[in-house]
Amino acid sequence: MKPKSQNTSPPKWAVRFFRWYCNDHLSEAVLGDMEELYERRQLKMGKRKADFLFLWNVLLFLQPFAIRKESKSTTYNTIAMLENYFKITWRTMSRQKMYAAIKIGGFAIGLAACMIIFLFIRNEVSYDKRFAGSSIFRMYNDFGGTTPAKWTSLPPSVAQIVKNDFPEIEKTARLIPQKWFNAGSNLFRRDDRTENAYEEGFAYADNDLLEILEIPMVYGSKQTALAKQNSIVISKRIADKYFPNEDPTGKIIILNENKTRPFVIGGVMEDFPENSHIHFDFFITLSGKEFWPGEQTDWCCWNYDTYIQLRPDASPEALQKKLISVRDNYLIPYLKKNGDQSVSDIKQYHAFGLQPVQDIYLNTGGVQDELRHGDSRYVWLFGGIAVFILILAGINFINLTTAKSANRSKEVGLRKVVGSGRGYLIRQFLSESIVYSFISFAIGIMIVVLALPFFNTLSGKQLFIPWATWWWVPMLAGAVIIIGVLAGIYPAFYLSSFKPADVLKGSTSLGSKSSKLRSAMVVFQFTTSIILIIGTFVVYRQMNYILTTKIGFDKEQVIMIEGANTLDKQQLTFKNELLQLSSVKSVTISDYLPVNGTTRDQNGFWREGKTKEEKGVYGQKWIVDEDYIPTLGMKLTEGRNFDIKLASDSQAIIINQAMVKEFGFKNPIGERITNNNGNYTVIGVLENFNYESMKGQIRSLCFVMERGGSIVSVKVKSASIAEDIQSLNKMWNKFMPNQPFRYSFLDERYARMYEDVDRMGNIFAGFALLAIMVACLGLFALSAFMVEQRSKEISIRLVMGASVKSIFRLLTQNFVTLVLISFAIATPVSWYMMQRWLEDYTYKITITWDVFILAGLISVVIALLTVSYQSITAALANPADKLRSE
Amino acid sequence: MKGTYIGEFEELVLLTVGILFEDAYGLAIVDELEKKTGRSIMISSVHKALVRLEDKGYLKSQMGGATQLRGGRDKRLYTLTQSGKKVLSQSRELRNSMWNEVPKIVWGTGKI
Numbered sequence: 002m003k004p005k006s007q008n009t010s011p012p013k014w015a016v017r018f019f020r021w022y023c024n025d026h027l028s029e030a031v032l033g034d035m036e037e038l039y040e041r042r043q044l045k046m047g048k049r050k051a052d053f054l055f056l057w058n059v060l061l062f063l064q065p066f067a068i069r070k071e072s073k074s075t076t077y078n079t080i081a082m083l084e085n086y087f088k089i090t091w092r093t094m095s096r097q098k099m100y101a102a103i104k105i106g107g108f109a110i111g112l113a114a115c116m117i118i119f120l121f122i123r124n125e126v127s128y129d130k131r132f133a134g135s136s137i138f139r140m141y142n143d144f145g146g147t148t149p150a151k152w153t154s155l156p157p158s159v160a161q162i163v164k165n166d167f168p169e170i171e172k173t174a175r176l177i178p179q180k181w182f183n184a185g186s187n188l189f190r191r192d193d194r195t196e197n198a199y200e201e202g203f204a205y206a207d208n209d210l211l212e213i214l215e216i217p218m219v220y221g222s223k224q225t226a227l228a229k230q231n232s233i234v235i236s237k238r239i240a241d242k243y244f245p246n247e248d249p250t251g252k253i254i255i256l257n258e259n260k261t262r263p264f265v266i267g268g269v270m271e272d273f274p275e276n277s278h279i280h281f282d283f284f285i286t287l288s289g290k291e292f293w294p295g296e297q298t299d300w301c302c303w304n305y306d307t308y309i310q311l312r313p314d315a316s317p318e319a320l321q322k323k324l325i326s327v328r329d330n331y332l333i334p335y336l337k338k339n340g341d342q343s344v345s346d347i348k349q350y351h352a353f354g355l356q357p358v359q360d361i362y363l364n365t366g367g368v369q370d371e372l373r374h375g376d377s378r379y380v381w382l383f384g385g386i387a388v389f390i391l392i393l394a395g396i397n398f399i400n401l402t403t404a405k406s407a408n409r410s411k412e413v414g415l416r417k418v419v420g421s422g423r424g425y426l427i428r429q430f431l432s433e434s435i436v437y438s439f440i441s442f443a444i445g446i447m448i449v450v451l452a453l454p455f456f457n458t459l460s461g462k463q464l465f466i467p468w469a470t471w472w473w474v475p476m477l478a479g480a481v482i483i484i485g486v487l488a489g490i491y492p493a494f495y496l497s498s499f500k501p502a503d504v505l506k507g508s509t510s511l512g513s514k515s516s517k518l519r520s521a522m523v524v525f526q527f528t529t530s531i532i533l534i535i536g537t538f539v540v541y542r543q544m545n546y547i548l549t550t551k552i553g554f555d556k557e558q559v560i561m562i563e564g565a566n567t568l569d570k571q572q573l574t575f576k577n578e579l580l581q582l583s584s585v586k587s588v589t590i591s592d593y594l595p596v597n598g599t600t601r602d603q604n605g606f607w608r609e610g611k612t613k614e615e616k617g618v619y620g621q622k623w624i625v626d627e628d629y630i631p632t633l634g635m636k637l638t639e640g641r642n643f644d645i646k647l648a649s650d651s652q653a654i655i656i657n658q659a660m661v662k663e664f665g666f667k668n669p670i671g672e673r674i675t676n677n678n679g680n681y682t683v684i685g686v687l688e689n690f691n692y693e694s695m696k697g698q699i700r701s702l703c704f705v706m707e708r709g710g711s712i713v714s715v716k717v718k719s720a721s722i723a724e725d726i727q728s729l730n731k732m733w734n735k736f737m738p739n740q741p742f743r744y745s746f747l748d749e750r751y752a753r754m755y756e757d758v759d760r761m762g763n764i765f766a767g768f769a770l771l772a773i774m775v776a777c778l779g780l781f782a783l784s785a786f787m788v789e790q791r792s793k794e795i796s797i798r799l800v801m802g803a804s805v806k807s808i809f810r811l812l813t814q815n816f817v818t819l820v821l822i823s824f825a826i827a828t829p830v831s832w833y834m835m836q837r838w839l840e841d842y843t844y845k846i847t848i849t850w851d852v853f854i855l856a857g858l859i860s861v862v863i864a865l866l867t868v869s870y871q872s873i874t875a876a877l878a879n880p881a882d883k884l885r886s887e
Numbered sequence: 888m889k890g891t892y893i894g895e896f897e898e899l900v901l902l903t904v905g906i907l908f909e910d911a912y913g914l915a916i917v918d919e920l921e922k923k924t925g926r927s928i929m930i931s932s933v934h935k936a937l938v939r940l941e942d943k944g945y946l947k948s949q950m951g952g953a954t955q956l957r958g959g960r961d962k963r964l965y966t967l968t969q970s971g972k973k974v975l976s977q978s979r980e981l982r983n984s985m986w987n988e989v990p991k992i993v994w995g996t997g998k999i
Contacts, residue, residue: 010958030950031934033960034913038930040956061931066938 011039011055019059024069031062082425083432089412090433100405101437103782104398107775108441111394112484113448114771117456118387120464125375128276128362136311137213138355140324141368145350151368153356154179154303157296160207162327163307169315174210175287175305176279179371180600181205182292183256183285188564188740191243192253192263197740199564200239202282205290211270213310214358220250221268227286232267236282240269258567275463278361278372300335306370309355317355324353340613379761386768389529393772395488396522397779398437402430402492404519404786406499413496414504426497434489438481446477459763461756520819523783526776527823527860528830533769534856535831539848540762543839546846547755553690553699554595555634558717559747562729565590566711567740575736576713582728584719589632592710593623595692596750599712606703608664609673609680618663620701621692622676627706630655630687632716633747640670640685643706650706654681658689660701681705691844698843714747722746773860777867780816784868788812788875796880808876813868820864824857831856893945893974899924900936901945901975904965912952912962913937937965945971 010016019035020028035058043051094101140163141153160173177184184204188197208227211218211234218226219237226234233254240249249266256264264285273280291297311317328351336344356368363375413426449466457464467473568575572590579588592600602624605617627643629635638658643650654674661669672683681703689699717725726744733742752759788795795808832848839845893901903919904911913934920928940946947968950961967975 027934027938027963029960030913030963031930033953033957033962034917034930034934036960037914037954037957058930061929062934064931064935066935067931 011036012052015056015059019062022069023062023067027067031067035059082429086429086432087436089429090436093409093433097405097408099785100401100782103778104401104437105441105444107394107397107778108437108484108488109444109448110771110775111391112441112445113452114390114768115387116445116449116466117452117464118383120453120466121456121460121462122380122384124276124462124464125363125377125380128375129278129359130276131215132358136313136315136317137358138309138311138317139358139361140307140309141354141356143352143354145352146346151354151366153306153368153370155305155307156300156303157305158298158300158331159327160305160307162331163309163324166326167320167323169312169320170309171312172209172213172310174207174213174308175205176207176210176308177205177287177304178279178281178306179304180598181304186563187256188258188567189243190255192255195739197258197567198243199741199743200282202236202280204279204281204284205287206281206284207287210284210308213308216273217271219269219271220248223268226268226270227284228288229265229267230286230289231262231264232286232288233264234268234270234284234286235266236270236272238272239282276362278358300332308358317357321353321355324355327353342614342616346616376757383764383768386533386772390768390772390775391484393526393529393775393779395484396526397775397782398434398488399491400519400522400779401782401786402434402489403495404783406492406496407790409496410499410504413499414501417499417501418505423497427493430493430496431486431489434492435482435485438485438488442477442481459767460760519783523776523780523816523819524823524826526772526779527820527864528827530769530772530776531824531827531856531860532831532834533765533772534859535827535852536835537762537766537769538852538856539831539835539838539846540758540765542846542852543842544755544758544762547758547842547844548752550844552595552751553635553688556748556751558722559633560715560717560722560725560729561594561745561747561750562713562715562733563743563745564711564740565713566709568736571736572709575732578732579713579715579729582732584717584725584728586716586718587628587632588716589626589628589714590708590710590712591623591625591629591714592712593621593625594712594714594747594750595633595690596747597754598750604676606660606664606674606676606701609675612675612677618660618701620660620663620703623702623704624707624710625704626708626710629704632714634716635690636688637685638688640683642685643704645706649682650684652679652681653684654703654705655685655687656683656703657687657699657701659699660703661686663701773863777863780864781867781871784812784816784871787815788871792875792878792883795875796878796883799876799880800884805873805876809869809872812872812875813865816864816868817861820861821857824853824860828853828857893940893943893978896932897936897940898975898978900933901940901967901971904946904971905967905975908966909964910952911965916965937963940971941965944968945974 016032019032023031035055038058039051039055042054139153140155140159141151142155144150157175160175164170164173179185182205186199186201187203189200190197206227208225210216211223211226216223219240221234226232235249243249244252248269250268252266253263254266256262267286270284272282296302311320328347332351333344333348336347354368356366360366361368361370361372361374363377363380365374416426416429446466453464453466456462565572565575576588576590579585593602602622603619604622605619606622607615607617625643627645630637630642637655640655643653643655647653656664656669656674664672664674666672666683669683669686674681674683687702687704691699692702693700715725715729719725729744730742733740791812795812798808798811832853835848839848899920900916903916903923907915907919913930916937917928917930917933920926920933937946937948941948945968946965948963948965951964952962953959
């Protein structure tokens with residue numbers, strides 16, 4: 002029973018709580034009583050019980066007689082003080098309109114940028130989020146080797162094989178998203194109409210895909226919509242367009258005038274949400290489909306994406322390891338049977354992986370497919386830039402508030418003299434900055450409303466302000482307070498630290514004290530801006546380089562007429578009639594063109610007779626006609642073009658330099674190569690041209706001559722493209738009155754391959770502009786402040802005979818020095834960053850010094866222009882005006 | 888008569904303050920009351936009564952007499968004011984006169 006000296010006090014927090022609510026009259030005495038009682042009880046019944054009873058007592062005192070009375074006068078006082086704070090804020094704002102406008106304007110711009118980027122990022126990460134947590138995956142190939150690659154297309158039988166072999170797989174479904182047979186785009190009509198329309202967004206799919214991806218159906222059922230052969234599911238959008246106000250299930254449609262194989266609509270699905278990795282309008286069933294005899298069981302041709310739904314309790318990691326058996330039990334035996342030399346490579350490097358569906362769009366992990374993707378690096382980059390712009394705006398706020406503190410010092414001094422504590426002053430300045438933040442947010446939102454359509458076209462998105470969601474307004478409110486406090490906290494502490502005696506005596510010159518910090522902040526602002534300027538330059542130059550550099554073919558003045566497969570046997574006649582037109586230089590018909598969205602065809606090639614001894618060369622085999630090379634302005638480095646008159650040219654092949662290199666041919670002309678389907682003689686070597694994005698190396702490719710294709714490419718002579726289009730259209734209508742005339746320009750299609758670079762450049766430029774604007778606003782205000790502060794000095798200098806020029810120099814050189822320092826910091830940083838960015842491209846510019854010089858010049862000039870207005874006004878002012886009022 | 892009315896518990900507290908004389912503070916009053924009445928008394932109700940009695944002007948208080956036992960905190964020591972003493976004697980007189988008015992016969996027949 003000895004009292005433990007350490008533990009004899011009741012719980013601290015309970016004491017604190019009591020002290021908090023109890024009025025001063027009682028608290029000390031009652032607490033004493035309670036502690037005395039506690040001590041007694043502790044000895045009698047132990048600490049725990051005593052603690053409990055103490056707490057009980059504390060709670061029992063929670064009665065009106067003991068509770069601290071917020072005297073009414075204090076409440077009034079708080080409100081009155083707040084009113085006063087707002088009044089003072091309003092007065093300061095209206096007294097210094099320019100400074101207030103700059104603080105608010107800069108903030109509003111920064112906030113608008115942040116909000117837009119927030120919406121952008123939210124959209125990017127929202128793709129397929131509804132599948133998060135469900136066990137739906139897409140299979141991919143994971144090839145290690147010397148040229149590692151991950152891609153999604155698999156042989157047709159894999160889906161069934163894995164479903165049979167692994168009980169943890171509940172469902173599998175295949176999808177052909179790329180242009181292949183009827184996948185891609187088609188001419189479309191109801192069988193009871195004659196007019197064809199062109200539609201895009203066709204894909205082949207298994208019925209189970211509807212169930213795996215949980216695609217909601219408007220008509221028909223998920224279980225059966227694609228079950229029957231030749232059935233097709235259309236989206237609601239298409240149904241509304243062609244079958245308004247009716248249930249199209251069971252109706253018949255014709256694709257590409259192919260009346261021998263009509264499709265029956267099995268159901269209508271809801272349109273895919275915008276943030277889904279696929280956006281098809283048509284699913285053609287794969288049930289019972291065989292593209293050529295034996296195709297479904299063959300391992301030759303890999304065209305199918307395979308989706309897998311696991312049982313909820315199954316582990317994807319474990320399954321991924323087990324999938325290796327697909328390779329060992331099916332793929333390798335197939336390769337061995339064919340004597341393929343790549344068996345050892347496959348054995349060593351090839352594996353299968355599972356990619357969660359919600360990662361397909363953004364976190365691709367290097368898995369390549371035919372779909373449109375986001376880029377997680379850009380998401381981070383843009384987020385970072387937006388935050389930086391906000392920081393720049395915050396710096397303006399801090400700089401201006403501290404710089405102008407001289408004006409507030411008397412107020413602070415007086416408030417302190419009449420009894421305001423530091424806490425009250427801090428509260429005052431914080432509430433002031435929250436007011437600023439609130440106004441900035443209001444203006445920022447207006448800017449967002451105005452700028453969002455523009456940003457949407459720039460980024461190819463459909464962003465909107467989510468007013469309807471429950472969290473948007475509270476989030477804004479929270480952000481107003483947080484940003485207000487963050488920006489205001491330093492000025493609040495700085496301003497409230499003034500000593501009343503000093504400021505009222507007027508002995509300290511305020512505002513100049515923290516000028517070092519201000520300079521550092523200006524340097525930070527300009528460093529950021531210069532980095533963005535340099536970045537923009539480099540992106541634009543690279544873009545320009547890609548679009549104008551020697552790409553290996555001539556994309557100018559080539560018009561592509563699409564849908565020509567429907568011409569059928571009239572194709573040649575059409576071609577010949579086109580050639581009769583005076584403006585047409587040459588015409589070629591081929592599905593294969595060096596721009597995205599045209600057909601691609603991967604093939605393996607071997608030297609004749611060496612298929613079992615050597616590893617193959619994999620490359621594109623393009624089917625072209627004899628006019629292809631001249632029409633597209635490609636160059637042969639050796640040999641000759643196809644000749645229609647030579648019967649033997651049906652066995653001829655033209656290969657590109659990359660293929661020559663890969664085969665290791667010394668004298669390629671006359672070499673014999675084979676792709677297992679046919680044997681070819683090399684008759685020419687083609688200069689390398691770009692047919693994929695410039696990010697990669699140019700890979701092996703060859704041409705063979707055959708008839709047929711759906712794109713007629715016309716090279717025209719004149720520059721009056723509009724007239725050419727008209728005459729081509731007339732010709733088309735003569736042949737195909739019921740079909741839309743569809744055309745595009747080769748150069749535009751080529752430019753579209755680099756849309757992402759273009760976008761990046763535009764967005765970058767936009768941000769650079771914003772950053773510079775915000776930084777300049779700050780600089781403008783700072784220079785104004787400096788001129789104001791030194792106005793007497795300037796006047797005296799002027800009176801003593803200083804020239805306008807020398808005054809100008811005096812006032813500007815400080816700022817120019819700061820900009821030069823920023824430039825020195827920004828140069829290496831941006832050089833490194835842009836070097837990293839360019840690493841993606843095989844064909845890239847070298848960053849030259851003129852970029853930096855130009856960016857440096859621009860920033861100095863902008864800074865000078867910003868500062869000079871104030872400086873010149875100061876230098877030209879009549880000194881008497883300033884000095885008179887002493 | 889509004890100002891002079893006091894409840895039973897208040898009267899007990901006032902009397903206890905009188906009994907304890909120089910050392911009448913919250914906990915001591917609780918102890919004394921418990922001893923006298925044999926009831927368990929909440930410390931909060933005693934303080935509540937003390938506050939009311941002070942408001943009515945029957946008690947006055949001052950701080951003092953800290954001891955080690957109570958964490959070095961002062962006690963609020965209560966003493967009776969003139970009007971406090973008066974209200975006690977008034978209430979006693981009232982009772983006495985009423986006692987006297989009860990006929991003796993009542994006491995004789997009933998068991999107490």
